Amino acid sequence: MKILCFAHLSEQLGASSMELELGPISVADFMAELKNRYPALLLDHVMIAVNEQFVEQTHVIEPNDTVALLPPVSGG
Amino acid sequence: MSNSLFVITDQPIVPEEVSDKVKRREAGAITLFLGTVRELTYGKRTLYLEYEVYPTMAVAQLERIGREVRERWADTVVAVTHRVGRLEISDIAVVIAVSSPHRKAAYEANEYVIERIKQIVPIWKKEHGEDGSEWIGDQLNQQAYPEGRPMALDIPKEDER
Numbered sequence: 684m685k686i687l688c689f690a691h692l693s694e695q696l697g698a699s700s701m702e703l704e705l706g707p708i709s710v711a712d713f714m715a716e717l718k719n720r721y722p723a724l725l726l727d728h729v730m731i732a733v734n735e736q737f738v739e740q741t742h743v744i745e746p747n748d749t750v751a752l753l754p755p756v757s758g759g
Numbered sequence: 760m761s762n763s764l765f766v767i768t769d770q771p772i773v774p775e776e777v778s779d780k781v782k783r784r785e786a787g788a789i790t791l792f793l794g795t796v797r798e799l800t801y802g803k804r805t806l807y808l809e810y811e812v813y814p815t816m817a818v819a820q821l822e823r824i825g826r827e828v829r830e831r832w833a834d835t836v837v838a839v840t841h842r843v844g845r846l847e848i849s850d851i852a853v854v855i856a857v858s859s860p861h862r863k864a865a866y867e868a869n870e871y872v873i874e875r876i877k878q879i880v881p882i883w884k885k886e887h888g889e890d891g892s893e894w895i896g897d898q899l900n901q902q903a904y905p906e907g908r909p910m911a912l913d914i915p916k917e918d919e920r
Binding site for chain 2: 737753756
């Protein structure tokens, strides 16, 4: 799956996107996996969008989905 | 500028081009909101801001806000242009135009749009100040900028108008 990172997350990761061989996997398990692989990422309050839609923790992410890690937004 | 009602751009925004998109014969009111870059926030000086965006999702979320507005205030038309990239003090970051037959709906809907933008549109600002830079919206700044993260409770509901 394709992972997109924004704001402080892309700076911490050193990249705005990456590919991971994952899924099908629930959002909750995906977040746990991400914390495991990238302990330095600050994921508190980060929202998940799958294919540009906000999803719940129980949503299942498919291998070909695009997953965006969205820190609390601050537009306007 | 794009003819679409909901636009993300890295160019300066011309407010009248946004209000022209909602102008129509049925309208008796157009409210125009300009969000501008503030120099001082609680005494802290901002030198400039940098906005980052998830472009396709941001446009989709703005369209969703437009649908929410029409559900709450019938017969309104909304147009929003948000600028991203580097913005200097007093630059216009966002322009929201709402037209409606009568002014009350145009005022209320316009405020609703900016509150929702701050909740659900994937745009982030990085504040560059005299002491360095930081992303706004992190845990630290939720406390330092309480008004920047409105809670859902602050949004007027249909039955409270």
